[in-house]
């Protein structure tokens with residue numbers, strides 16, 4: 001039995017430990033947990049804190065050392081001696097502690113495996129994780145499953161931060177949504193029931209061209225479940241083999257079926273050798289990314305619908321059905337609602353694809369929320385182009401873009417356009433935007449009303465900011481405080497204070 005103080009503390013730990021690390025809720029929970037730790041720590045707690053995490057986050061370190069101290073108090077700990085909520089709470093605390101002890105090993109494996117490619121590397125520390133959990137009363141099977149989940153969590157965390165730069169609220173929400181698509185919003189339920197059922201939850205990514213749908217898909221692809229083989233002391237396969245992308249718009253209709261499902265030798269004129277399609281190449285728990293799905297023909301949609309429903313496919317010219325045990329992520333930058341209304345995109349296919357619809361925000365909307373995101377993206381692009389970061393050069397590129405790109409520019413090509421702009425500036429030519437000013441997109445998002453609309457869409461305005469932005473919008477149009485006051489039905493002084501920010 002836990003004391004009531006220990007139970008209250010472990011409840012806080014459980015709430016924080018299992019929350020989405022990119023969510024507002026997690027930040028709130030961490031703050032609460034830190035607040036419960038305001039009591040001075042013993043030298044022993046101080047000593048264990050740096051040992052526990054390898055993390056520079058002082059709040060997390062404080063929480064970890066307190067959890068370790070509470071667990072030590074329960075030593076020798078046998079989960080089976082506890083029941084009900086107490087057992088659950090102590091188990092979560094034990095997992096929280098164990099996870100953080102091994103974070104450096106998991107991170108090192110992620111980095112090395114990325115370099116090594118397809119060959120799964122040894123991960124003997126996984127056996128130590130299992131031993132540690134089994135020693136405290138967990139079954140070996142569950143312990144091995146947690147090794148798999150810990151690895152998955154570190155990959156998801158690492159990839160979401162590395163491949164999707166940007167600190168705007170929209171980008172934070174995107175990372176939180178991706179995490180949720182991997183682990184659901186309840187890690188305990190995920191571990192208990194869903195970890196090997198996620199294949200059935202297709203994801204539909206929508207967003208304008210170049211905004212990062214492919215990057216988001218690759219985060220999901222690198223983060224899916226891989227079983228830990230505790231006989232061999234390694235994971236069953238390399239995460240670099242999990243992601244199988246296919247851009248559907250790159251192939252003529254006659255070749256699409258073969259790219260998707262493969263073909264047998266001699267299946268059609270020109271089929272000199274057998275070919276394996278993406279469905280055949282995708283391993284169990286892998287992810288197929290079907291880009292530009294909005295452009296697939298109706299017959300292809302029907303074939304894809306069948307694989308999604310029945311989980312089997314037949315290569316062109318073959319007879320035997322093959323099983324597909326991966327997950328499908330589809331993306332489009334087209335107006336899919338319109339395609340459905342016009343009968344170009346089947347409703348049944350749409351519904352089968354959209355267990356989860358995730359919207360990737362436009363660059364313009366992100367820059368309105370957080371202008372400094374430009375600096376971050378430019379620094380990332382420069383580092384990619386040069387093979388290493390260069391702060392001074394990045395600063396020059398940002399200065400040039402700020403000087404030449406018109407205020408409120410729509411960035412119709414989004415991050416892809418920005419990457420080209422960076423290259424252009426590095427070559428010595430200023431970039432003033434893609435001046436297809438007849439493009440409705442550019443004209444549209446450059447308008448103050450559309451910018452305000454984007455912020456309302458993002459849902460991050462306070463009432464005061466909303467009123468202020470609206471008054472400024474009216475002022476830009478009319479040019480007089482009187483007119484703003486008349487239209488907004490407020491007095492002239494209030495209108496002026498909103499516009500001049502004197503509130």
Ligand SMILES: Nc1ncnc2c1ncn2[C@@H]1O[C@H](COP(=O)(O)OP(=O)(O)OP(=O)(O)O)[C@@H](O)[C@H]1O
Nearest residue numbers: 163164165208209210211212213214215333415416
């Ligand atoms: N948030 C981001 N941080 C860093 N790089 C990004 C981000 N978003 C996109 N990129 C980069 O921008 C480029 C374009 O992104 P991506 O190909 O994922 O766009 P997309 O939305 O799939 O485009 P399309 O609809 O045209 O297929 C890629 O090089 C990608 O790595």
